[in-house]
Amino acid sequence: MKLLTYTSIVLALVFAQTLPQKIDVSKLGPQVGERVPDFSLKDQSGKTWTLQSIMGPKGAWLVFIRSADW
Amino acid sequence: MELQSRVNELREKGLGLAVISYDSPAIMAAFSKQHSITFPMLSDQGSATIKRYGILNPVPEWGLGSDKDNPLVQAEVQKYVSVNRPRADMVGMSFPGTFILDRQGRVTSRYFEDFYFERNTVSSIMMRLGGKGGNVTGTKVSTGQLDVTTYPSDSAIAPGNRLAIAFDITPHAGMHVYAPGAKNYRVIALNLTTQPFIRALPVKYPASEVYFFKPLNERVPVYQKPFTLVQEVVFEGTPQAQAAFRGKESVTINGTLEYQACDDKICYNPASVPLSWTLALRPLVVERPQ
Numbered sequence: 376m377k378l379l380t381y382t383s384i385v386l387a388l389v390f391a392q393t394l395p396q397k398i399d400v401s402k403l404g405p406q407v408g409e410r411v412p413d414f415s416l417k418d419q420s421g422k423t424w425t426l427q428s429i430m431g432p433k434g435a436w437l438v439f440i441r442s443a444d445w
Numbered sequence: 446m447e448l449q450s451r452v453n454e455l456r457e458k459g460l461g462l463a464v465i466s467y468d469s470p471a472i473m474a475a476f477s478k479q480h481s482i483t484f485p486m487l488s489d490q491g492s493a494t495i496k497r498y499g500i501l502n503p504v505p506e507w508g509l510g511s512d513k514d515n516p517l518v519q520a521e522v523q524k525y526v527s528v529n530r531p532r533a534d535m536v537g538m539s540f541p542g543t544f545i546l547d548r549q550g551r552v553t554s555r556y557f558e559d560f561y562f563e564r565n566t567v568s569s570i571m572m573r574l575g576g577k578g579g580n581v582t583g584t585k586v587s588t589g590q591l592d593v594t595t596y597p598s599d600s601a602i603a604p605g606n607r608l609a610i611a612f613d614i615t616p617h618a619g620m621h622v623y624a625p626g627a628k629n630y631r632v633i634a635l636n637l638t639t640q641p642f643i644r645a646l647p648v649k650y651p652a653s654e655v656y657f658f659k660p661l662n663e664r665v666p667v668y669q670k671p672f673t674l675v676q677e678v679v680f681e682g683t684p685q686a687q688a689a690f691r692g693k694e695s696v697t698i699n700g701t702l703e704y705q706a707c708d709d710k711i712c713y714n715p716a717s718v719p720l721s722w723t724l725a726l727r728p729l730v731v732e733r734p735q
Contacts, residue, residue, distance in 0.1 A: 395507045395518045398525060400540050400557040404500040410550045414494040416465065416487035419473040424463060424485050426550050433459030434547045438448065439500060439539045440466045441561070443476035443486065 411437065449482055451567045460545075467492045467537045495539040500557075502526070505535035525561050528684055543570065562605040562682030568598040569609035573649070573675055583613070586718055590706035591616045593718065601725035604642075604690050605682025610722060612674040612702065619708040621667040624653030630665065631705035631715035635676050638699040642686035646677040658709070690726055697723045 405411045413426045429435050448462065455462050462484045468476075473486040487494075495501050507513070508522040508531040522531055525540070541564070542557030554574065556565045583596035591614055598609040612635065616622055623630040637645040651673065653666040678698065680686070690696070702718040 395512050395515060395521065397517065398504070398521060400500075400525075400542070400559065403540060403557070404498050404542075404555075405544065405552050407552050407554060409552055411544060411546060411552060412494070412497045413550075414465075414487075414489075414497070416489055416494060417470055418463075418485035418487055419470065419477040419482070421470065422485070424487055429461045429463040429485065430546075430548060430550075431456065431459045431461035432548070434545065434553070435461035435463065436455060437544045437546060438462070438464045439495070439498075439542055439544075440464055441502075441538045441541050442466055442472075442535075443464075443468045444472045 447567050448484070449480060451571070452484055454571070463487055465489050465494060465539070467495060467539065489539075492537040492539070495537070498539070500540045500542065502535075502538050502540050505531035505533075505538065509533060509536070524559070527561070545570075545574070558607070560605075560682065563607055563679065564605060565607045566599050566602070569607060569677070572598040572609040572611055573677070575673075584720065584722075586720065588716060588718060589617075590620045590713055590716070591622065591704070593702060593720075595702075595720055595722070597722050597724060599724070601727050602680055602696075603682075603727040604680050604687045607677060607679045608724075610676045610678060610698075612676070613671065614668070614674065614702075615671040616669055616706065620706050621656055621669040621708070622704045622706045624666040624668055625650055626653070626666040628665075630707075630712075631703060633668070633674070633702070633704040635674060636701045636703055637676065637678070640698075642681040642683075642689050643696070643698065644679040644681065646679065649675045649677075691728075693726050695723050695725050697721055
């Protein structure tokens, strides 16, 4: 019984993430005043960057694009 | 890419810049070479960072899955993915948008668009952050009570662009104009003539000050020092809008600045200053970022 409950909770969580629903992009991701997650990613020449290393003296613009390919 | 042309300006302001997408390093390298990009374009292949930020676009997956005929899914596909059907290689992409961060990585402002084909121009974001926009020459008009210089953030726009129009207003010495909240006076306002597929968003007003008018024992919110109003304008990017803009070389937006000005002796009649802006139209590069 416990296992069954657990399974249904897990299933509910999985579906909560993937079930189609109306999207409001203004509510997605870090909001004003919140700190954004750190990252470690390679750039076009193979150099690794983190949140700290992209920073200028006063902060940074972090721009997400759909794709550079299409 | 519009961002590349503003790299120096960001650096002068002490701001770093990076772009992130789910593309492979090879695609980033090819794009950077083709467009002479000098800032880091970070490859988040597998979308782990995009997911951690909570901005993964789930709609391509919905549009390819068993719910693809659900009207809600079809509407979200049109809005956030493509006017065509989603492709399998779109799964994993992020919603496009910009976070402006302070030195500690906290968000000071963010710009995410409601439709995938709408983009805030970089210049319009700068203008809204209090900068000068894209160095477009302004038009100056003087009335008996104030000077106004108005300029758009961009001189050329494409369907889907969101731009900003700034109004630098200087009341003449001793003069004040009325700010939102003033009763019995005409509050300063912008009134753009409506036209199909061009939308004006609500004007952003700066903080006003309280003016005490002793003869009437009246306290009213006003502007007396130079101030700036910013009007955001959306050129819609829907297929219908693109069809309407196709073949046109420019678009003219007309509008008026409405205000009432008084000094400590005379209250002038409400006034209306006609203004117009002509913007060159660039064709929309379909399904290309920025």
